Amino acid sequence: MSPPVLTIDDVSxxxxxxxALNSVSITVGAGAIHAIIGPNGAGKSTLINTITGIYAPSxxxxxxxGRRIDGRPAQEIARRGIGRTFQNTExxxxxxxxxxxxxxxxxxxxxxxTEGALHFGRFARSEMRARNDAMAYLAFVELAxxxxxxxxxxxxxxxxxxxxxxxxxxxxxxxxxxxxxAGLRPAEIxxxxxxxxxxxxxxxxxxxVIDHVMALVMAISDRISVxxxxxxxxEGTPDEVRASPEVVKAYFGEGRAYAGGV
Amino acid sequence: MIVRLAxxxxxxxxxxxxxxxxxxxxxxxxxxxxxTAVIVLGLVVVTGMAGQISLAQSAFVALGSYSSAIxxxxxxxxxxxxxxxxxxxxxxxxFALGQATLRVAGHYLALATLAFTAIVQLILIHxxxxxxxxxxMPVPGFAIGSLVLSKAGQLYYVVVPAVAAVFVxxxxxxxxxxxxxxxxxxxxxxxxxxxxxxxxxxxxxAFAASAFLGALGGGLLxxxxxxxxxxxFGIIQAISLLAMAVIxxxxxxxxxVLGSAIFILLPDVLQHFQxxxxxxxxxxxxxxxxxxxxxxxxxxxxxxxSR
Numbered sequence: 001m002s003p004p005v006l007t008i009d010d011v012s013x014x015x016x017x018x019x020a021l022n023s024v025s026i027t028v029g030a031g032a033i034h035a036i037i038g039p040n041g042a043g044k045s046t047l048i049n050t051i052t053g054i055y056a057p058s059x060x061x062x063x064x065x066g067r068r069i070d071g072r073p074a075q076e077i078a079r080r081g082i083g084r085t086f087q088n089t090e091x092x093x094x095x096x097x098x099x100x101x102x103x104x105x106x107x108x109x110x111x112x113x114t115e116g117a118l119h120f121g122r123f124a125r126s127e128m129r130a131r132n133d134a135m136a137y138l139a140f141v142e143l144a145x146x147x148x149x150x151x152x153x154x155x156x157x158x159x160x161x162x163x164x165x166x167x168x169x170x171x172x173x174x175x176x177x178x179x180x181x182a183g184l185r186p187a188e189i190x191x192x193x194x195x196x197x198x199x200x201x202x203x204x205x206x207x208x209v210i211d212h213v214m215a216l217v218m219a220i221s222d223r224i225s226v227x228x229x230x231x232x233x234x235e236g237t238p239d240e241v242r243a244s245p246e247v248v249k250a251y252f253g254e255g256r257a258y259a260g261g262v
Numbered sequence: 263m264i265v266r267l268a269x270x271x272x273x274x275x276x277x278x279x280x281x282x283x284x285x286x287x288x289x290x291x292x293x294x295x296x297x298t299a300v301i302v303l304g305l306v307v308v309t310g311m312a313g314q315i316s317l318a319q320s321a322f323v324a325l326g327s328y329s330s331a332i333x334x335x336x337x338x339x340x341x342x343x344x345x346x347x348x349x350x351x352x353x354x355x356x357f358a359l360g361q362a363t364l365r366v367a368g369h370y371l372a373l374a375t376l377a378f379t380a381i382v383q384l385i386l387i388h389x390x391x392x393x394x395x396x397x398x399m400p401v402p403g404f405a406i407g408s409l410v411l412s413k414a415g416q417l418y419y420v421v422v423p424a425v426a427a428v429f430v431x432x433x434x435x436x437x438x439x440x441x442x443x444x445x446x447x448x449x450x451x452x453x454x455x456x457x458x459x460x461x462x463x464x465x466x467x468a469f470a471a472s473a474f475l476g477a478l479g480g481g482l483l484x485x486x487x488x489x490x491x492x493x494x495f496g497i498i499q500a501i502s503l504l505a506m507a508v509i510x511x512x513x514x515x516x517x518x519v520l521g522s523a524i525f526i527l528l529p530d531v532l533q534h535f536q537x538x539x540x541x542x543x544x545x546x547x548x549x550x551x552x553x554x555x556x557x558x559x560x561x562x563x564x565x566x567x568s569r
Contacts, residue, residue, distance in 0.1 A: 052456065053455075054452070073455070073460075074452075074455035074456060075454075075455045075458050075459055075460045075461065078455065078456055078457055078458035079458040083456075083457075084456050086452070086453070086456075090450045090452055090453035090456070091449075091450070091453065092445060092446045092449040092450060092453065092454075093449055093450075094445065094449055095442070095445055095446070095449070099442055099445075102439070102442060103442050103443065103445075103446045103454070103457060103459075104457045106439050106442065106443055106457065106458070106459060107457075107458050109439045111438075111439070113435070113440065116434065116435050116438035116439065116440050117431040117432075117434050117435050117438075118431065118434065119434045119438075123438065127438070127439075130439075166453075166457060167456075167457070169457070170457050170458055
């Protein structure tokens with residue numbers, strides 16, 4: 001088996017007196033879609049924010065492609081190849097859709113400050129290529145028609161897809177999606193599933209999805225880790241997790257009727 | 263492309279025509295507007311584009327004016343060389359100040375930059391042997407070889423083309439990946455970091471650019487006003503510069519020109535209201551914030567998005 005892309009090893013995160021994550025260990029294999037699920041307040045977003053360097057873990061270590069990334073600044077972690085989206089979308093609202101994606105491409109545009117000031121040398125060709133690449137990413141998430149729309153004016157579902165395009169533009173090795181299906185209609189969720197499966201099979205991208213929308217997670221995940229109150233309570237294939245009594249308890253409470261759908 | 267060529271041709275034509283059509287005093291005002299516009303352009307970059315409020319601009323103007331004048335006075339380095347050197351030094355100072363202060367934002371950043379302006383002004387007053395202290399110092403003439411440009415009509419040929427070149431370059435940069443990065447940081451630092459942008463470094467670079475432009479404008483102003491008085495480089499001036507940027511339009515290089523022109527021409531138009539000039543500017547600022555928060559520059563038709 002190929003070495004894991006992401007190793008979360010005994011990570012705890014403490015905010016004052018609150019233990020948001022308690023000794024969580026998760027290993028994400030190469031080319032997998034790995035879901036992390038749990039009820040509200042389970043620590044899912046804390047985990048993604050710790051992986052991406054917004055928070056530093058209080059203890060434990062995180063390795064990405066064999067190198068430690070815990071406690072490193074967010075931009076450095078992004079440069080090493082971790083792209084992400086945000087739970088409530090964090091777009092550059094005043095920029096157009098294509099400009100949002102071009103910001104994602106920034107590091108792959110190679111002209112310097114003099115060329116930028118004088119618009120000569122590599123400038124024209126570089127900008128042209130960035131524009132074409134950005135259009136390709138927009139087309140991939142089916143937003144080509146909205147290239148010149150101001151990001152803040154897009155409907156929510158399209159904002160989510162634009163954020164995905166921007167994250168893909170950084171050419172990540174690992175993609176972290178924070179509740180990508182929240183607020184989407186069932187048809188949009190099906191479309192998102194298609195996109196994510198395509199990314200895994202065609203581009204061999206490793207994907208970590210955080211969600212509580214089961215329709216998305218169960219349909220596409222290779223492995224699922226379940227968090228509850230900062231602890232990992234279960235892990236396995238979708239079928240194993242579905243059968244786990246701890247998971248049923250965490251989601252539906254003890255004694256409550258099994259509502260189906262899990 | 264043809265439109266751009268036509269515009270350039272008209273601009274060059276006007277530039278060559280102006281000395282024949284305008285009186286020396288009007289050329290002097292034109293130079294003042296141009297030099298001030300460079301200073302305000304610095305605020306367009308750091309405050310308008312990068313979203314970092316700066317009240318340090320008059321300190322950078324002072325750095326440019328004083329150091330180029332001192333270099334000419336004590337070391338006999340002509341102003342044409344001393345001004346760019348001073349601007350580069352100011353850029354490094356701006357970068358360092360940025361690294362130190364940009365960890366804070368909003369009100370705290372405003373206060374930190376305000377303090378910087380106050381400190382620089384105090385140094386100007388107390389470093390008598392270099393700066394002439396509270397009494398100030400005369401600015402050596404702008405000499406190119408043995409030719410000394412003393413009249414506004416002569417300085418015009420240096421100041422206006424230099425400013426035009428700077429404006430073209432900054433406008434180009436703002437329409438490049440660097441401009442997009444600043445806009446990204448202004449709108450979401452978290453998202454900018456998530457795509458690999460070093461937010462603190464970019465903000466410090468924007469600060470360095472504003473310091474460079476402030477010092478460059480200050481260096482160009484010095485031979486025009488021909489005398490430096492530390493009272494010209496205080497907190498009031500820092501606020502006035504910010505007001506020019508806001509009235510003209512914080513998000514546009516054109517706004518820097520418009521804002522500067524208003525602040526320099528208005529006192530002439532309102533000669534009989536000299537006492538109330540401060541009030542006029544204050545009202546102008548209020549009205550502009552309420553009626554047109556993007557400044558006068560937003561009145562023009564948008565000439566096709568950046569491409």
